[in-house]
Amino acid sequence: MKVSCEVIKDLLPLYHDGVCSNESKTMIEKHLAECDKCKAELQLMEQSLHITDREQNVSEAEAIKKLSKKWQKGMLKSFLKGTIITILNLAVVLLIFYLFVGIRIVYI
Secondary structure (H helix, E strand, O other), X not given: OOOOHHHHHHHHHHHHHOOOOHHHHHHHHHHHHHOHHHHHHHHHHHHXXXXXXXXXXXXXXXXXXXXXXXXXXXXXXXXXXXXHHHHHHHHHHHHHHHHHHOOOOOXX
């Protein structure tokens, strides 16, 4: 069965990472033996996606986690500030209405 280059290009990242099924791996390898264009695509992928330093990647991931936590804390602070300001503004408006407009709240 002849497989199109488009299908192979979709599967190449999985093949490159070693996570495709054995059947897909066999199909890709047969295609690569016959197709120089897809073989060049795989070689380009190996050059551009080469991961050199695992420790550097882990430290970058930790930095991103810290930044995410800091961002979440900032979002919470902003939410609380907005809520407090809204409540204070509402209280001021109600106080103005109560004192100057004469609207009284009737308790039942």
